[in-house]
Amino acid sequence: MARIVMKFGGTSMAGIERIRHVASLVKREVEAGNELAVVVSAMAGETDRLVQLCREAASLYDPREYDVVVASGEQVTSGLLAITLQGMGLNARSYMGWQLPILTSGHTAGLIEGIDAAVLDRVFSEGGIAVIPGFQGVTEAGDVSTLGRGGSDTSAVALAAAMKADRCDIYTDVDGVYTTDPRIVPRARKLPVITYEEMLELASVGAKVLQTRSVGLAMRENMPLRVLSSFDDRPGTMVVADEALEEYNMERQLITGIAYDKNEAMVTLTGLPDKPGTVAGIFGPLAEASINVDMIVQSVPQPGSKSDLTFTVPAASLPQTRAVLEQVREKIGFDNFVTDTNVVKVSAVGVGMRSNAGVAAQMFEALAQRNINILAITTSEIKVSVLIAEEYTELAVRVLHSTYGLDQEAEA
Amino acid sequence: MARIVMKFGGTSMAGIERIRHVASLVKREVEAGNELAVVVSAMAGETDRLVQLCREAASLYDPREYDVVVASGEQVTSGLLAITLQGMGLNARSYMGWQLPILTSGHTAGLIEGIDAAVLDRVFSEGGIAVIPGFQGVTEAGDVSTLGRGGSDTSAVALAAAMKADRCDIYTDVDGVYTTDPRIVPRARKLPVITYEEMLELASVGAKVLQTRSVGLAMRENMPLRVLSSFDDRPGTMVVADEALEEYNMERQLITGIAYDKNEAMVTLTGLPDKPGTVAGIFGPLAEASINVDMIVQSVPQPGSKSDLTFTVPAASLPQTRAVLEQVREKIGFDNFVTDTNVVKVSAVGVGMRSNAGVAAQMFEALAQRNINILAITTSEIKVSVLIAEEYTELAVRVLHSTYGLDQEAEA
Numbered sequence: 048m049a050r051i052v053m054k055f056g057g058t059s060m061a062g063i064e065r066i067r068h069v070a071s072l073v074k075r076e077v078e079a080g081n082e083l084a085v086v087v088s089a090m091a092g093e094t095d096r097l098v099q100l101c102r103e104a105a106s107l108y109d110p111r112e113y114d115v116v117v118a119s120g121e122q123v124t125s126g127l128l129a130i131t132l133q134g135m136g137l138n139a140r141s142y143m144g145w146q147l148p149i150l151t152s153g154h155t156a157g158l159i160e161g162i163d164a165a166v167l168d169r170v171f172s173e174g175g176i177a178v179i180p181g182f183q184g185v186t187e188a189g190d191v192s193t194l195g196r197g198g199s200d201t202s203a204v205a206l207a208a209a210m211k212a213d214r215c216d217i218y219t220d221v222d223g224v225y226t227t228d229p230r231i232v233p234r235a236r237k238l239p240v241i242t243y244e245e246m247l248e249l250a251s252v253g254a255k256v257l258q259t260r261s262v263g264l265a266m267r268e269n270m271p272l273r274v275l276s277s278f279d280d281r282p283g284t285m286v287v288a289d290e291a292l293e294e295y296n297m298e299r300q301l302i303t304g305i306a307y308d309k310n311e312a313m314v315t316l317t318g319l320p321d322k323p324g325t326v327a328g329i330f331g332p333l334a335e336a337s338i339n340v341d342m343i344v345q346s347v348p349q350p351g352s353k354s355d356l357t358f359t360v361p362a363a364s365l366p367q368t369r370a371v372l373e374q375v376r377e378k379i380g381f382d383n384f385v386t387d388t389n390v391v392k393v394s395a396v397g398v399g400m401r402s403n404a405g406v407a408a409q410m411f412e413a414l415a416q417r418n419i420n421i422l423a424i425t426t427s428e429i430k431v432s433v434l435i436a437e438e439y440t441e442l443a444v445r446v447l448h449s450t451y452g453l454d455q456e457a458e459a
Numbered sequence: 460m461a462r463i464v465m466k467f468g469g470t471s472m473a474g475i476e477r478i479r480h481v482a483s484l485v486k487r488e489v490e491a492g493n494e495l496a497v498v499v500s501a502m503a504g505e506t507d508r509l510v511q512l513c514r515e516a517a518s519l520y521d522p523r524e525y526d527v528v529v530a531s532g533e534q535v536t537s538g539l540l541a542i543t544l545q546g547m548g549l550n551a552r553s554y555m556g557w558q559l560p561i562l563t564s565g566h567t568a569g570l571i572e573g574i575d576a577a578v579l580d581r582v583f584s585e586g587g588i589a590v591i592p593g594f595q596g597v598t599e600a601g602d603v604s605t606l607g608r609g610g611s612d613t614s615a616v617a618l619a620a621a622m623k624a625d626r627c628d629i630y631t632d633v634d635g636v637y638t639t640d641p642r643i644v645p646r647a648r649k650l651p652v653i654t655y656e657e658m659l660e661l662a663s664v665g666a667k668v669l670q671t672r673s674v675g676l677a678m679r680e681n682m683p684l685r686v687l688s689s690f691d692d693r694p695g696t697m698v699v700a701d702e703a704l705e706e707y708n709m710e711r712q713l714i715t716g717i718a719y720d721k722n723e724a725m726v727t728l729t730g731l732p733d734k735p736g737t738v739a740g741i742f743g744p745l746a747e748a749s750i751n752v753d754m755i756v757q758s759v760p761q762p763g764s765k766s767d768l769t770f771t772v773p774a775a776s777l778p779q780t781r782a783v784l785e786q787v788r789e790k791i792g793f794d795n796f797v798t799d800t801n802v803v804k805v806s807a808v809g810v811g812m813r814s815n816a817g818v819a820a821q822m823f824e825a826l827a828q829r830n831i832n833i834l835a836i837t838t839s840e841i842k843v844s845v846l847i848a849e850e851y852t853e854l855a856v857r858v859l860h861s862t863y864g865l866d867q868e869a870e871a
Contacts, residue, residue, distance in 0.1 A: 063515040097535065103475040104539045105546030112545070115538035115553050119531040123509065126527035127516045133524070134517030141527050145557070146601065189558065 049213040050082040050171070054181065054203035057091035058220040059277040060124045063131070069277060070131040072218070073176065077137060082171040084210060085139075086181045086203040087128055089120025094182075094196070110154035114183075114193045118144070121180030121199070129178045139176040142166060144192070145185035149202070153186060156195030159202070162209035179206060200261035208268040215265065215272050217257060222276035223284035224249065224256055226453040227305040231444050234454040238303060240285045240295040245303045246272075248396040248430045252306035262286065289398055301406065302397035302451035305444050309437060311341065312362040313390045313422060316372070318353045318382030328379045329356065329372065336371050338364045342392070342423040342434055353382075357423060359434060362388050390422060391440045394432040395447055407431045413450040419443055461625040462494040462583070466593065466615035469503035470632040471689040472536045475543070481689060482543040484630070485588065489549060494583040496622060497551075498593045498615040499540055501532025506594075506608070522566035526595075526605045530556070533592030533611070541590045551588040554578060557603060561596035561614065568607035571596060571614070574621035591618060612673035620680040627677065627684050629669060634688035635696035636661065636668055638865040639717040643856050646866040650715060652697045652707040657715045658684075660808040660842045665720035674698065701810055713818065714809035714863035717856050721849060723753065724774040725802045725834060728784070730765045730794030740791045741768065741784070748783045750776045753804070754835035754846055765794075769835060771846060774800050802834060803852045806844040807859055819843045825862040831855055 053076065055069050069087075076083055089097075097117045101108045125141040132139035144151075147166055151157030170177045181199025186192045194201055200217060207215035222237065224246065229235040241249075243266035250259045256274055265272050265286065275283025285295060292299060319325055326345070333340055344357040360368050365386060372384060400406050407424075410431055414421060419442065423434040435443055448454060465488065467481050481499075488495055501509075509529045513520045537553040544551035556563075559578055563569030582589045593611025598604045606613055612629060619627035634649065636658065641647040653661075655678035662671045668686055677684050677698065687695025697707060704711060731737055738757070745752055756769040772780050777798060784796060812818050819836075822843055826833060831854065835846040847855055860866060 063512060066516065100475060100535070100539055101542055104478065104542040107546070108542045109545050112538045112541040112553055115555070116535050116542070119534045122531045122534070123512070123528050126524045127512055129524040130513055130516040130520045130528070133521050134519070141524055143527070143603070191555070 048080045048082065050210060051076060052084050052086060052203050052207040052210070052212050052215040054086040054199060054215065054217045055088065055277055056199065056217075056219045057088040057093070059218055060087055060089070060128070061091040063127070065277075066124070066127055066131050069128060069218070070135055070137075072277060073132060074135055074137060077176065084167055084177045084179055084206055084212075085128065086179045086199060086206060087121060087124045088181050088199045089124055093120040093123075111190055114154050114191050118180070118183040118191045118193050121182050125178045125180040132176060132178070137176060138174055139178055140170070141178040141180070143180060144183035145189070147179070149184035149205070151184035151186060151192040151194065154190075154192050157184060157186070157192045159184060159194065159205040162205055164209040164211075167210050197258035198260075200258040201264060204261045204264045204268065204270055204272070207270050208264070212270070215270055217272060217274050218277040219256065219274065220276065220278065221256060221274075222279055222281045223274050224254070224286070224304070226303070227444055227448050228254070228307070231441050232448045232454070235448065236453060236455045237281075238284050239282070240287060240292060241303055242289045242292065242398050243286060244289065244429055245396050245398055246286045248394065248427070249304050249306045252308045252392060252394040252396070252430075252432065254304065254306045257286070299399045300397055301399040301403055302395050302453065303399075304396050305447045305451070305453065306394045306396060307440055307444055308392045308394075309440065310362050311359045311390055311392050311434065312365045313357060313359050313387040313434065314365075314368060315355055315357045315385040315387075316381040316383070317355045317385065319356055320380050321350075321352065321354055325379060326356070328375060332371050332375055333360075333368065336367060338368055338371065342425040342432070344423045359390070359392070359423065389437045390434050391437045391443075392432050392434050393440070393443045393447065394430050395451060396430045397451075398429050400429050400431070409450060410447060413446050414443060417442060417446055460492045460494065462622060463488060464496050464498060464615050464619040464622070464624050464627040466498040466611060466627065466629045467500065467689055468611070468629075468631045469500040469505070471630055472499055472501070472540070473503040475539070477689075478536070478539055478543050481630075482540060482547055482549075484689060485544060486547055486549060489588065496579055496589045496591055496618055496624075497540065498591045498611060498618060499533060499536045500593050500611045501536055505532040505535075523602055526566050526603050530592070530595040530603045530605050533594050537590045537592040544588060544590070549588055550586055551590055552582070553590040553592070555592060556595035557597035557601070559591070561617070563596035563598060563604040563606065565598060566602075566604050569596060569598070569604045571606065571617040574617055576621040576623075579622050609670035610672075612670040613676055616673045616676045616680065616682055616684070619682050620676070624682070627682055629684060629686050630689035631668065631686065632688065632690065633668060633686075634691055634693045635686050636666070636698070636716070638715070639856055639860050640666070640719070643853050644717075644860045644866070647860065648865065648867045649693075650696050651694070652699060652704060653715055654701045654704065654810050655698060656701065656841055657808050657810055658698045660806065660839070661716050661718045664718040664804060664806040664808070664842075664844065665722075666716065666718045669698070711811045712809055713811040713815055714807050714865065715811075716808050717859045717863070717865065718806045718808060719852055719856055720804045720806075721852065722774050723771045723802055723804045723846065724777045725769060725771050725799040725846065726777075726780060727767055727769045727797040727799075728793045728795070729767045729797065731768055732792050733762075733764065733766055737791060738768070740787060744783050744787055745772075745780065748779060750780055750783065754837040754844070756835045771802070771804070771835065801849045802846050803849045803855075804844050804846050805852070805855045805859065806842050807863060808842045810841050812841050812843070821862060822859060825858050826855060829854060829858055
């Protein structure tokens, strides 16, 4: 017997037929003797519809009331799943975020501060199944709150930690985590196991299987995640701690996956004076405005001359970045503010990199052979990323996937 | 300054444009210096959609989970109205049924057992507007509950009583209560004032402007209601106690209105034995099955012979009525179970009837002159109803409207 959280995304909950299928997956786990909490998203498209209604109601909507409106999507699906499970003869009940309660730090993108698992312990002791709307909670003031888009994954992981679950199963519309995007590389392989850190790097660079926050939380709580499809029966991908890899008899790969992210924008400031404090005068105000600067390249100036500075920000932050820099323009003194959104960040990720030099060199070499120009570079302990022109996205991903030996063997 | 509950129905809340208009009506009352709680229905069609989802999920759905699902419609509109009001610079917040709380006796068609108005008093003392989802509450166990279809009117009246409001304004898609259905009688007049009892009789016989339960509650609480349209600025109809009529300078009319109800079915049992207990043996089991028997006609038998019994039930209860009577058929002993759904109940309603005999005679005379055959009759202190063939509905309503002098003067 295991204690498991099963989480189903919006595509899995889109309509009664699909909810019925989800119920059959839940039933299978019940019959295996497991204790279950089921976390559900709103039907696909519903949250977008509700957000749109809020925007139409007022351009600057109140977060408290926004949460009341958008939390309703998960309320509906959790009630419907409970009804469907009961219709199959199972003992299921829904519990809203305010009923458990799931306490959050605030509205709209609140953090989960605590979950009272007492209700769940009682439900399990009575042989019941708890159905919990994802994405929602309650503030200390007793108002409905939400966790920000994609928050249902985080709900599931936090709930799993609170109820000391053995595992958190994330059912989605893909059947696991792949070495790269299979639409670009048909020979991409599904990974049976991946570490939290690798998953975090892959998620943050564009492989959007799991919400980044939920993976970080799972890592802190050391909660094993399983990513699998609700639409087929294939095994999926386990996301575990580095130290747990051996349990899964996995040889540590040098590189686990190749990710890409087109939502970056490159900013170049030209004609910067070569004097102390210039760089701090630029990145200080950007940090204060919560603009996430990623890659930074500074040309080395000749003594006494001017230099250029290039960095990347999320494309969505570009207007704000421009506004912040225009405010400090006179103080800093630069000639031009040049932007380029036709760029892509391609990354190789793998915990094996730690004990193996030469990964970055291998990447630069492979890209150079295809005449792909590298605009910027950034590295972490388990990741090497390069910024290149967007038109080379597919070529670069395919070349790197092959370079690091990730291509699936051709079928015999 | 007055303390007012404003209630808006589903048609008034159907989409952001209409919600914006509702907000403008609320704003006008704020500017008049009034303290306001606003009760809202779900967008027109939304509750039907949610009920349908529950039905598809399981044919026998759990009332607790059904309530979780269907209560979401009002949650959405109350949040959206609060956002819209805030966008207009007003201090508005939504409070769910479980937040106030509005305590109900149970699920699906729960009765309101109590409303804590402390939150509202605080809101008003801070110059705020409370937006409350109609139709929903919370059970003593702390679960979301609903009041049954049309329950938002009842929410509004109960809330008005709890907060000691001066008046409860019901905004709907008609501009008041008419002497009869204007689609049948173009010269029907809008009534400036009507008593609770008259309204109850008119509602229960088919003039569906207000939910019957809400009128009964308003009568018990002596809460003045105002029925008016959210789509135009005409004055509407006040619903008040009999004793309050004078305040409105109203001459007491003999007859206030003519109503009709096509949802009746006529049942005739033939060949009943003329022995004690026969009638009790029929209506006892029907009452136990909660089947609402209205009109009853028994033919007077010759001594020792058999008789017929005719009565009406709501058409929707016909299958259940048949099932109940088949069970007691042998014990009672009757020849045939004959039904007729092509009937209509036409009623004349008016508190003036109490002090004036001859109203019924006038009705029978008028119908007889048109050769309309009366199948059954029932009367109360302020109502005379006849059952006739459905094909005479329009003719009978027009004749009676005219007979009692209700026709509007032709425009000069």
